[in-house]
Amino acid sequence: MSASARPTLALVAERAGVAISTASLAFTANGPISEASRNRVLAAARELDYAGPNPLGRQLRSGRSGIVGVVIGDQLKRSFRDPVAVQVLDGLVSTLGAAGLGVLLIPGIPGVDADSRAVDPLIESAAMDVGVLVWGVRTDDPTLAAFERRGVPVVVGEGREVPGAPIVSIADRRGTADVVRHLTSLGHSAIAEIALPLDHTRRSGPVDAARLAQSDRTPTSNRLAGVRDVVEPVITWEPAGPLVEHGKEAAITILSGDDRPTAIVAHSDLLAAGALLAAQELGLKVPEDVSIAGFDGLDLPWLAPAVLTTVRQPLAEKGAKIGEAVVNLLAGNAPESVELDVELVVGTTTGPPREAV
Amino acid sequence: MSASARPTLALVAERAGVAISTASLAFTANGPISEASRNRVLAAARELDYAGPNPLGRQLRSGRSGIVGVVIGDQLKRSFRDPVAVQVLDGLVSTLGAAGLGVLLIPGIPGVDADSRAVDPLIESAAMDVGVLVWGVRTDDPTLAAFERRGVPVVVGEGREVPGAPIVSIADRRGTADVVRHLTSLGHSAIAEIALPLDHTRRSGPVDAARLAQSDRTPTSNRLAGVRDVVEPVITWEPAGPLVEHGKEAAITILSGDDRPTAIVAHSDLLAAGALLAAQELGLKVPEDVSIAGFDGLDLPWLAPAVLTTVRQPLAEKGAKIGEAVVNLLAGNAPESVELDVELVVGTTTGPPREAV
DNA sequence: TATGCGGATCGAATCGTTTCGATCCGAGCC
DNA sequence: GGCTCGGATCGAAACGATTCGATCCGCATA
Missing domain, CATH: 3.40.50.2300 (Response regulator)
Incomplete structure (x- = not known):
């Protein structure tokens, strides 16, 4: 009645009338074993409801957990x-x-x-x-x-x-530089930047030089650098998070100010999408009133008919x-x-x- | 030079001058071991750069992988x-x-x-x-x-x-019934339904009784049933997937037809959000021209200022x-x-x- | 018939731990 | 001083498999 324990390879081997080592060979495709014994072992396994070698034993022996x-x-x-x-x-x-x-x-x-x-x-x-x-x-x-x-x-x-x-x-530094260069070549010079979060603190607001230096996340730092390879943004805004709503929040502030920038470059498509929604809400035409670019190359069909300018990464x-x-x-x-x-x-x-x- | 192998508990025990079993006790908080030996073992471990018992051995012995x-x-x-x-x-x-x-x-x-x-x-x-x-x-x-x-x-x-x-x-069947009842009590009778995908085929289009019976996913079946507990929808549409774009696609068709329903109930918030975007694109006012309800209770701040009527599930x-x-x-x-x-x-x-x- | 050979089979060691029962030792008690 | 008791320590047996060297057997060859 206490037969609740799973059968082991030893049991299967015994039932099949072979040594444990032979039974083992029946399960690992590569060993030298006769068709006859393999079948006997597999049959015994079936009878005992043995579902194959226990991974724990195998792992210990091989030193690999997979x-x-x-x-x-x-x-x-x-x-x-x-x-x-x-x-x-x-x-x-x-x-x-x-x-x-x-x-x-x-x-x-x-x-x-x-x-x-x-x-x-x-x-x-x-x-x-x-x-x-x-x-x-x-x-x-x-x-x-x-x-x-x-x-x-x-x-x-x-x-x-x-x-x-x-x-x-x-190559996100180069990519970021590319998209900013695209903006400057269109004639933009007052470019605002919505960054990815600089660290795990959910801080938000404009970023100064001191804060900039605190960024300890690589993609963020690279993209900050990429922007600055081409132009000094009129403002860099740090959002509370990386999602659409955070981008929207940031853009509302940026676009409501007196010196409205002519373009916004966001560190990610989600943030850019938020900026797009913000512009829409403020009654601004894109790209006539403000150009918006992102980074990532996501598929965002719900932005239709707008198609985001972005940098596609694989x-x-x-x-x-x-x-x-x-x-x-x-x-x-x-x-x-x-x-x-x-x-x-x-x-x-x-x-x-x-x-x- | 071939010292690349990780040290084992046996090595640590030897170095500490205790038995393996004693060394083991030093790592599992609960055994009877003197402060002195524990410290000796831990010191030896530190010297040998031993990072604690190998999980594979432990797992084999205990029969649990965690x-x-x-x-x-x-x-x-x-x-x-x-x-x-x-x-x-x-x-x-x-x-x-x-x-x-x-x-x-x-x-x-x-x-x-x-x-x-x-x-x-x-x-x-x-x-x-x-x-x-x-x-x-x-x-x-x-x-x-x-x-x-x-x-x-x-x-x-x-x-x-x-x-x-x-x-x-x-309780998604009851929840679905609740939201449909909310619609009927507002006076709606021509209610369209955007269902969750009925199975893994990425089929899309209107659903007839035969197709309805093929649904093999539980949440889908429950919600289909919940709708029918209250009212027979004028049309049930199966989208190609569960995401915003699929809901939009479905709603565009539903709302462009001749007999426009006065309300749409979607099996999920994402689908409902798509329907909202569709209505917007078609120039329909929500809820004046068409009411839209979802299911899930997601936080979808980018829909603002609209707030989706939905069923919140924990x-x-x-x-x-x-x-x-x-x-x-x-x-x-x-x-x-x-x-x-x-x-x-x-x-x-x-x-x-x-x-x- | 004796020898050699190669493929199938076997036994035993090993992987690194935990755990259980036995031993050991010192302290407390009579 | 002898005895008991209890906590610390130890040895050995699992846990369930893989793998390696040794053995065994049957067949072909000399």
Whole structure:
């Protein structure tokens, strides 16, 4: 009656009348085993309702768990409301899945106090073969240190150099410069900037030089730099978050002021979409009264008939490249970093400023 | 030079001059061990750069992996663009994280052929203590069968009964009836319905009785039934997907026809938001020309100044309840199903039909 | 008939822990 | 001083598989 325990390979072997090692061969396709014994083993397995080797035993022996820990570095809710994150993750999960690897979701910094040295306990105690820091590492990142201590190799998406770890990044500085150059070449000089959040504090408002220097997120810093490669924005606004509503809020303030800029460049499409809604609400024509450009190249059909001018980045491909880097690392190859290219896509939301007409 | 192998507990014990079992006690807080030996062990660990017991060994011994497999049943990209899914997942991940459990993401049906009996290989071979089928089970679900074969207990979100598995569901049939009743009590009788997708085929168009019977997704079926508890819709439209653009597409057709309905009830807020955009594009006033209601209770600030009439369901709480059910199951308690309540929230998008004014 | 060969099978070691029962030791008590 | 008691420590046995070297068997060859 206490037969609730799952059958083991030993039981199957006994029933089939072979040694455990032979039974093992029947399940791992590659060993030398006769058709006859394989069938006997499989039959015995069926009779005992044995569903294949227990992963835990296999993992201990082989030293591999087949699991990749992915640190998304924030509350799920916040990360996944951002389509950029979702697309990258999608590419990553597909690639890893195809390689037989599973994704363990690691929220990252637990709770609000992202300053503390606390690390998600999963990083310290869950079994994994590789860790992925999708959104880059911060200086002196405790997460990175924890992985290192455990001897878990790491792949970094989008970030500063980490010795021994491959980085998959995107040419976002150049892309940002491209879109700003597009604006200046149309004749704009009073360009406002809506930045991505500079850090985890949900602060919002205009950004001064001191605050600018505090940015510890790589994509944000790169895009700030990209803008400044071409022009000094008349104002840089830091929104409370990365979503549409935050962009709208920022743009309302920017566009309501006395010296209305002739163009807004946002660090992301979601923020730009918010700016578009703001302009609409304020009765401003786009692009006649104000040009608006974004970054990401998302598909935002609900903006129709407007088509956002933006910079398309290969998001799913980025995820896929990270996945490849993981597989590569597990195969024992040397880490290899990649930078993916971006492309300016001109839509209907940018045009020459009114004065220039 | 070949010292690349990670140190083991045995090494630490040797260095500390204690038995392996004693060293083990130093890491698991609860055993009887003197302060002195614990310190000696921890010191030795530090010297050897030992980062704590290897999870694989621990897992094999205890028979627990601390991992919960969550089947999201679709491409990540599609699931996670839906804020409903994201909020539930967020609640789930938080609850499980607090219990020290990790979430293994299982896409579910690989590739497009969702009809086949194929199952995500992770379900067959990854280590996990419990499986979660977030979006319910279909009749004769191969995924469910695979879990059963492996002896992995299962928790089901939103679905039909599964013997021995707790179900966490939401009173969506009653909620849908409530919102439709709200419309009829305003005087509407010509009500159109935009349904959630009936199955995985990305079919779209008007739905007849035969097609209606084919719906194999529980939330969809429940909401279809909820509408019919109150009124027979003048038309039911099946969109190609669950997102804003799909709702817009559907509504454009519905509202362009000759017998324009006076109200549209959508199975979700995203679809309803699409309908709102459609009405706007067609120059129709909401709610004067057409009332629009949704379901979910999402926060959609970019619809402002409109506030959608909808039915609020406790999404994060649903995820949390699923998490609790998992923890409960692991504690050896009997499975316990829950049905969560919903609440009608009247916004500015519904009002009496023009004729009735 | 003896020898050699190659493929199938087997036994035993191993992966790194936890846990359980046994041992050991010092303190307290009579 | 002998005895008991209890807490700290230890050894060994799992946990469930893979893998490697050794054995075994049958067949072909000399």
